[in-house]
Amino acid sequence: MSEVARFQRLYEANFTPLLGYALRRVSSPEDAADAVGETFLVAWRRAEQVPEGDEARLWLYGVCRRVLANHNRGNTRRTRLGARLRATLAEQTIPDPAGDVALSVTVRAALARLRPADRELLQLSSWEHLEPREIAVVLGVSARSARTRLSRARQRLRTELDGNDPREAGHVLHDRAAAPPPQSRLAPEEER
Known part of the structure; x- marks a missing residue:
């Protein structure tokens, strides 16, 4: 078998x-x-x-x-x-990210209302983690000038966020998570 x-x-x-x-x-x-x-x-x-x-x-x-x-x-x-x-x-305490979404939207909106020069200073400082002396090299200005401009840009951001949670200015000034999505390049026919 x-x-x-x-x-x-x-x-x-x-x-x-x-x-x-x-x-x-x-x-x-x-x-x-x-x-x-x-x-x-x-x-x-x-x-x-x-x-x-x-x-x-x-x-x-x-x-x-x-x-x-x-x-x-x-x-x-x-x-x-x-x-x-x-x-x-x-x-465990698990943080709820929902609160950060509203905060991020508010901060992004405030940043968008700033002048491009102020926005660039804040992004170089907070998102790229550059010191004022390093920002000075990037912008081609003196370290003293970069420090002064950065201080003024931070104050303008605080003014834009006036009436909101004071944490919001710190959020954008120190959190990479608030970084905007990468900008897409224009198509060749749009660049003309």
Whole structure:
């Protein structure tokens, strides 16, 4: 008899009793079906170890018992891990980014109302993290002039944000997240 034919006979003779064995030991039919499937997979892989006759069913029960034990241990580990994760998450403070959206929109609008020169100074300082002396090199002015212009630009931004949350000026002055999206280049025919 071929290996396939022998396995088919083993399956047909033992599927129903093995499924009943598993169903009586787990809470869901799906888990029982999975256990039986894995048991027969082991039987296929270890066909030379499966005894003949009635002993085959006992051997399959033993394999299924170990499969179910592994299943239960896995469930216990998952349950414990889930409990630990829930406890950890309960202790964590997760910031709500929704507040930053409104803040960013307000700051961007205020920046857009500034003169381009002021906007450039603030962006070089806050978004590029350049010091006044470095800004001076970029703009081709003295360090003293850059410092003065930057101070005035910050004051103009505060004025634009007047009446809003005072954190907003600090947000744009120190947060790269407020950086505008990259500008797209004009198509060649638009540049003319």
